[in-house]
Amino acid sequence: MGEEVQVDAVVEEEVDGVEEVGGVLEEMGDVDGQVEAKEVEVRSWNSSFENGSGDGNFEDLVDVNVGCDIDDDIRGNFEGNVEVEVQSMSNESSDSVSSDSMFDVNVEGGNGRGLSDDEWESEHLVSGAESHEEDTDVKGYGSFATFVLPKSMLDFKWEVGTYFAEKQDILEAIKSYALDNGRNIHFVKNDKQIMRFKCVGAKGKCPWRLYCGYMKAVKTWQLRTILDNHTCSREFNLKLIDSKWLSKKIEKSIRENPTIKGVEIREKVQRKYNVGISRCMAYRAKNIAREQIDGSFKEQYKRLYNYAHELLDKNPSSTVKLKVEDVGGEVVFKRFYVCLKACKDSFKSCRPIIGLDGAFLKGKYGGELLTAVGRDGNEQMLPIAYCVVEVENKESWRWFLELLVYDLGGPEICSSFTFMSDQQKVILIIIL
Structure with a gap:
C-alpha cells in the first residue's frame, strides 16, 4: 500500500531556481496511526539543465513529514527500508532531475502509550496524563481480559495486563492459587494503589513475585508484573488461609x-x-x-417483634407474648410464648390430659423450651402451646402455665384436666 506525501527539500548549494521535490512513501507493513520522521538524509542525484552545464551533485538534509496510519495494536519502534521517489523541477525549462534511492529510516510510532519494561516494574503508575483527551487515556491501557475465578487454579498461568474489577478479586485469586497449589504466599505491600505478593517457600529463596496496581483512568486493578516461577516444594501449612x-x-x-x-x-x-x-x-x-x-443470631433476635406480628396476622385469635427487659439501656430478650388458634380449637376434641415438659436449647444463646401437649382421638400427639424462657425454674413455669390456663378457658375448665410432668415438682406447687 502506498501513500503520497509532500516532501519539502531545501538545498544549500548554488542552484538556479527553486526546486519542488515530491515523494512517494511505500509502507513495509500494515500500519495505522501518526508517524513523524524529522530528519531524512537524501544522498546525491544528477541534474541536467537547459544550458547544458555539467552534472551537479547535492548532499544535504531534507525535512520530511510523513503521515500514515498505524494499527492500534501496533506500538513501539519501527525500523526498515523506505523507498522514496524524488523529482526535482527547475524554473527554467522542461528539463527535470529525478532520482530513486533506498535509504534506512528509523520510524518511531505511537505516543508512548504502550507499557515498557521499566513501567511494568515501576511503582509510580502512569495513567495516561500526558494525553489531553480522556478517551485517549482509557485507550492507552490496551485491551486486556478481565479475571474470572476458575473452578480450580491448579497450575494456573498468570498473564500480564489482566484486569481485576475489585481489590477483593485479587485477594480471592491469590488465596485460591495458594490453596490449590500449596504455595506459601505472603503480602509484601497492600494499600489503595499497590498490591505486592511473594512466595516465601524454600526458606524465602523462591523467586515467585506478583505485582498489581490501581489504574485511575479506568478505575480498576491490573496485573503489572508476574515472575511465575516456583523453585519451592509444596507446603502443608499455609499462613495466607484464614x-x-x-x-x-x-x-x-x-x-x-x-x-x-x-x-x-x-x-x-x-x-x-x-x-x-x-x-x-x-x-x-x-x-x-x-x-x-x-443468618446472624443477633439479627434474628432483633426481628422477634416482626415474627410475633406475622404469627398473629396469619393466625387470627392466636396468643403470642414477647417479654423483654431493659439492661443498661439495651432491650434484652427474656421469654416468648405461642398458642395458635388452631391448636386451641383442636384440643377440645382431645382427652382431658395435658403433658408438660422442658428441654434445653443448644443454640448459641441457650435457654429452655417449655411445652404443653395433648393426645387426640387417633392417639397422636397434639402441640397445644410452647414457650422459650431464659431458664427452667418456678417463675418461668408459673408464667407459662398462667398463659396456658387462660387460653384453654380459665381455671374452672382446667381444674378438670389431668396434668402430667416428668418429675417436675415445681409444677404441682403452681397448680395446687
Whole structure:
C-alpha cells in the first residue's frame, strides 16, 4: 500500500531556481496511526539543465513529514527500508532531475502509550496524563481480559495486563492459587494503589513475585508484573488461609450436614486441598458458614417483634407474648410464648390430659423450651402451646402455665384436666 506525501527539500548549494521535490512513501507493513520522521538524509542525484552545464551533485538534509496510519495494536519502534521517489523541477525549462534511492529510516510510532519494561516494574503508575483527551487515556491501557475465578487454579498461568474489577478479586485469586497449589504466599505491600505478593517457600529463596496496581483512568486493578516461577516444594501449612475465606469453601458441606464436626472439617480440607488447618480455624469457619446460611443470631433476635406480628396476622385469635427487659439501656430478650388458634380449637376434641415438659436449647444463646401437649382421638400427639424462657425454674413455669390456663378457658375448665410432668415438682406447687 502506498501513500503520497509532500516532501519539502531545501538545498544549500548554488542552484538556479527553486526546486519542488515530491515523494512517494511505500509502507513495509500494515500500519495505522501518526508517524513523524524529522530528519531524512537524501544522498546525491544528477541534474541536467537547459544550458547544458555539467552534472551537479547535492548532499544535504531534507525535512520530511510523513503521515500514515498505524494499527492500534501496533506500538513501539519501527525500523526498515523506505523507498522514496524524488523529482526535482527547475524554473527554467522542461528539463527535470529525478532520482530513486533506498535509504534506512528509523520510524518511531505511537505516543508512548504502550507499557515498557521499566513501567511494568515501576511503582509510580502512569495513567495516561500526558494525553489531553480522556478517551485517549482509557485507550492507552490496551485491551486486556478481565479475571474470572476458575473452578480450580491448579497450575494456573498468570498473564500480564489482566484486569481485576475489585481489590477483593485479587485477594480471592491469590488465596485460591495458594490453596490449590500449596504455595506459601505472603503480602509484601497492600494499600489503595499497590498490591505486592511473594512466595516465601524454600526458606524465602523462591523467586515467585506478583505485582498489581490501581489504574485511575479506568478505575480498576491490573496485573503489572508476574515472575511465575516456583523453585519451592509444596507446603502443608499455609499462613495466607484464614477462617473467613475458608468458610466459603466449606459452605456447601455445612448446608448438606449442619451438624458436621470440626474434626470432620479438618479431614475434609486435608483430603481435598492437601493442606492443614487448626482445630480453632475449623470451628470458626464452620460458625461463619452457618451464619451465612442461617443468618446472624443477633439479627434474628432483633426481628422477634416482626415474627410475633406475622404469627398473629396469619393466625387470627392466636396468643403470642414477647417479654423483654431493659439492661443498661439495651432491650434484652427474656421469654416468648405461642398458642395458635388452631391448636386451641383442636384440643377440645382431645382427652382431658395435658403433658408438660422442658428441654434445653443448644443454640448459641441457650435457654429452655417449655411445652404443653395433648393426645387426640387417633392417639397422636397434639402441640397445644410452647414457650422459650431464659431458664427452667418456678417463675418461668408459673408464667407459662398462667398463659396456658387462660387460653384453654380459665381455671374452672382446667381444674378438670389431668396434668402430667416428668418429675417436675415445681409444677404441682403452681397448680395446687
